[in-house]
Amino acid sequence: MVFVFGAEVLLLAVLYILSRGKYDSFIAAVDRERYPFYALMPIALLLLDKFKHDYNTQYDRKLMIKIIEISGIKYSQFYIRVHWANKIVLLMLSLLFISFIALFVEMDTGFIIFSIALILTVAYLSDNELKEKIKKRRLAIQMDFPDFLNKLILLIDAGMTVTRAWEKAVEDNKKGGVLYSELETVLAEIKSGKSEYQAYEDFSKRCRTPEVTRFMSALIQNLRKGNSDIVSVLRLQSNECWMMRKNAAKRLGEEASTKLIFPMMLILIAILIIVATPALLAMQGI
Structure with missing residues (x-):
């Protein structure tokens, strides 16, 4: 795994050097608070250009509908490229993180399941962010x-x-x-x-x-x-x-009440532990 991790780091370094300076005007327009890994986006943009991605797949068309609703048609081409670049960067960092962790743990079934789950979660969350923004916007x-x-x-x-x-x-x-x-x-x-x-x-x-x-x-x-x-x-x-x-206001209230259930259950469990522990210790003569 040392070799794999080293190869990934080397590949990212090479891609960063190749992409440096090519997308400066594009990156300058990216919201840096919203996209904290903006500095690595040129790597993803270079890969998208090299593979000649035309942003015309069924997945891209669905993305475009969401992006147009959020940002308008005027800047939709810019934001779909930003979305793709950010998603690729997050996936690359996830793979790098998995390879780094693999240096210290055994490659068993649990680790493989964790790795797959992490990659799928990152891929899902980057798209789900758009869905949540649309939901908040419509509300x-x-x-x-x-x-x-x-x-x-x-x-x-x-x-x-x-x-x-x-x-x-x-x-x-x-x-x-x-x-x-x-x-x-x-x-x-x-x-x-x-x-x-x-x-x-x-x-x-x-x-x-x-x-x-x-x-x-x-x-x-x-x-x-x-x-x-x-x-x-x-x-x-x-x-x-x-x-x-x-x-809509009623639904918001119901959702807020539902979200409070889990924290309240945790508090209840903590109280039960605090109350029950002395009794159990007393029963055992401790």
Whole structure:
């Protein structure tokens, strides 16, 4: 195993030398807090380029859908390369760690199972991170959307156009958040020349929540056919959104309660040990 470990270290050193300086502009744009092993990413990028990975497999397409939802289509190509590079770096470090541990322990069945489990866990967690981000993002949108919709209804009912009401609601917001960042993006796209219809479509695709999808359908129908009763339609949707928000808050509370069960069980076991130990020692005459 000394030879294997040495070979891995040598290979990484050679790849690092070959990749050094080739991807400086790319690495400069990487979030260093989010990706602590950014300095090793050129190695992974070099391997991806050498093997001519085209990011067009079924797995890549699924990744791209998630990345577009999180970061938008404009930077999706950059972030899919970052995701791949980070995943490869983590797997390489996992293999190096396994080889290092193998220098001091016996290569038995338990160690092999541990090694396989570690590699599979690292591969899974790097992808699961995207899933968790999407989950948190959608929840944040779901919690803020009813407030925005109420503001929009009041402004449209007061005589504003949908676009002006949208702009006013965004201007008056002070707390920020995922939803309002996306709402600002829609306004910026419309001001830059994109049609309202296309801007709304893209907004719906980025958010991917039932509330936003129904809201966008109503607005797009209003653009296409005209609908003098748009306020009534939005009021009905607002009531539904508030109910969905209440259900989401209820689910969060239930999940929080479930997460507390395990720590409480550990505390209970610790208390039982503290209480029972003196009694057991007394029974044994110690």
